[in-house]
Amino acid sequence: MSCIQTDDFYNDLYDLMTIRECLPVSNHWKEYAKSNRYMNASDEAMGRFAAFSSELQLHFMKGERYARKSATIREWQNEARAKDQQLEKAQAPRNFSCRACSSRTMKVISKDLHDWGEGTCRSLFLFECSS
Numbered sequence: 001m002s003c004i005q006t007d008d009f010y011n012d013l014y015d016l017m018t019i020r021e022c023l024p025v026s027n028h029w030k031e032y033a034k035s036n037r038y039m040n041a042s043d044e045a046m047g048r049f050a051a052f053s054s055e056l057q058l059h060f061m062k063g064e065r066y067a068r069k070s071a072t073i074r075e076w077q078n079e080a081r082a083k084d085q086q087l088e089k090a091q092a093p094r095n096f097s098c099r100a101c102s103s104r105t106m107k108v109i110s111k112d113l114h115d116w117g118e119g120t121c122r123s124l125f126l127f128e129c130s131s
């Protein structure tokens, strides 16, 4: 199984992350308009102020995210390619036997990479006894 995904996957993932980063800002300004008053401003005035503030802040956040999008996706793709190469080079362990029958004829049925959260991926092989 390859680690690399389609361009659409990375674009969608990045956009989803952008939404997750921006949504709290939008919600903050909505709550701000409900719970704050500046010099007896009307609900409408506070709503307009919050909407303007929200749009201004989001404009810069989205711009910064857009500016980093290509480089970030390229970095993700390079990491996925490195994982694919690591998986391709991984050699199945030898010199072990089946726990049930002690046979040494074990067949690899699955080979995968697992990220254990230590910054490195380790190969995981699953075997099936051939006897």
Ligand SMILES: [Zn+2]
Binding pocket: 098, 099, 100, 101, 102, 103, 129, 130, 131
């Ligand atoms: Zn066996």
